[in-house]
Amino acid sequence: MTRQVLVTGATGYIGGRLVPRLLADGFAVRVLARSPQKLTDVPWASEVEIVPGDLHDLDSVREAMRGVDVAYYLVHSMRASGDFEEDESGAARTVAAAASEAGVSKIVYLGALHPDGVELSRHLRSRVAVGRILLESGVPTVVFQAGVVIGSGSASFEMIRHLTEVLPYMPAPKWVRNRIQPIAIRDVLHYLRAAADLPPEVNRAFDIGGPDILRYGQMMNGFAVEAGLRQRPIASLPVFTPWLASQWVNLVTPIPRSLAVPIIESLQFDCIVREHDIDGVIPPPEGGLTGYRTAVRLALTKMRDRTVETSWRNSSVDGAPSDPLPSDPDWAGHTVYTDVRERSSAASPQSLWRVIEGIGGERGWYSFPLAWALRGWADKLVGGVGLTRGRLDPDHLQTGDAVDWWRVEHLERGKRLRLRAEMRVPGLAWLELSVTPAEGSGAIYRQRAIFFPQGLPGRLYWLAVLPFHGIIFSGMVDRIVLDAERAEQEEAERAEHGAG
Template identity: 45%
Template structure:
């Protein structure tokens, strides 16, 4: 489908849900849940042909790029709820600028199309912290841009998503699998509250059915607060591996990312942005999600066990 083609629609009376980021880790896993939810699902993809074999025949796949406003107007036609599960960290020379522009384009298209709700998954972190990493600051800026459009926006803020194929979890797992002895930079002891991918998906799905209201930000995390070092220890423990973590006084984010590039599958660029964020605590401070949703996130042990029981990251379904 080209931007000039009419958007296929077989919605009738059923609500139309747009999913941007359908080829990504989280978006790809949300597809089957949305397909079962009774809504008409429309996926936005830069390369529709890659996505089509992976969705149900009833799911619409439309060509679109969040940096190309014209392509978004067509995709938003008739949409009631629009998911924004996009980031531009890979392949962008200036991801903060591109993510800002992309969010502005998406928000404006949603506003013009009278979309009723945007649902966005961003990052945890203290927005008042002047030392917040560019990646986390940018994730929160995207949420604000979406809210400022006037379209009701439900923003979830999560730390690392635990699941096979999640880039940040794969970093942790690769470190565990490949390095019997690890020099530990300071960031391995930063407090964090990661979350299992199944719990993230449950929140994203439930947000679609909230009664109409004000824009909201929900901080979400698993039951336990931990550290990246302890996540490595837990991955090792569950795989029966013996690992030694030795503290070193200085290992800058730059050196850490060089080191990561040697031992993990993540691209140097994306790994560097993620590592910069590891110095910032990512812990749930506002527990409102537990009041508003009936979801009770699992603990770290169960989340890691589930992630480790899945196929190797390069064999999971998301391209």
């Protein structure tokens, strides 16, 4: 018989990655979502039952709990103000009451590692309180107390990512010297999934963490190494209060202050595993727990592999736990700058494509030749390839061909050409040119420049060239469309003249 599972927090980072693993293992999954529209584009939306509701509404929680065997509680408020502690405790009491009433056999909750014998931050204190309420519900409950979760989309990991990428030097609070035991997202999901099969006599909290105990500063420099950045000098400054540090994080990263405050408040203590009892209940994953640097590498690899495809169009993705999801927040993932332009053309898709495939070399780049030439000379001066390579064939391209300082990375003949920049820039750059048939007749030309900045120099570089984009890229769009239309017209005139 198929077991019914309820997941709360499916629009969040952990829940959105747990659901497909439960589905793959044959569970019938129901999700309770206050904003079901956030799940529209996730790849598993059609495979689950989505129940609109709020954790403070007992009736909607009762409806969601109907027939449920295991309930996952993966919700945590990350507000910087307001009486969120009472709100969270109230929601936990509602879930506990509805689960008990419905005869749920197990509740699984993800809390946070915390030290004993100190005054906890409000957010850590709230997580401890929620775990206690669920453990006392009368329903067998497993509470996992996890360290910083490492994976693209995790708020704590994204803060590490953006701080390290942006700042060549780190003025930091004294908590950068605190010890932390991070855990990879894939290992968190391993424990959450396995908890569904634990016997009913297991009713307790377990500490979980990865194999590495690091200082927060070491985590930032470990990220730098994996991201191909220089390690950052870090100065611990006692004047940085939690409030001031959160303002600083909000200023130099896209992390909202409402998230930065609770994260930083929770970093005031050492957060490491105090007991390893989980090993006697749930064995570690096959191959062992994932080390910090490996977890960072996986997150960065997934983002680099997929961001070119997903960051500028809303497409569904699935796969490894490190993969991005459409429900992830805007500030999650690698920083990406884009320049996107689109134009309708009277020319046919075939005529437009001939111009696209013939770009570069002797034909040039259809806009502001002097600017392209100057950029090519500048690239040569710093040891780059410049614009002198040209192209092998003036009319046709193959994947891997050089086109001046670009390389053909992806080619769908007649549809899309993606070029990867091989010039010397502080980051990674692409130029994508595509054509689609328009309704009735004609075609739509679309052009996208994409840049992944590397550190602060990459961001400054983008800002420096931004004024020229309005001239260069808009000119490219106009000239490419015009050339296609002119070539088609000339072809039609020749055909008419020949017929005459």
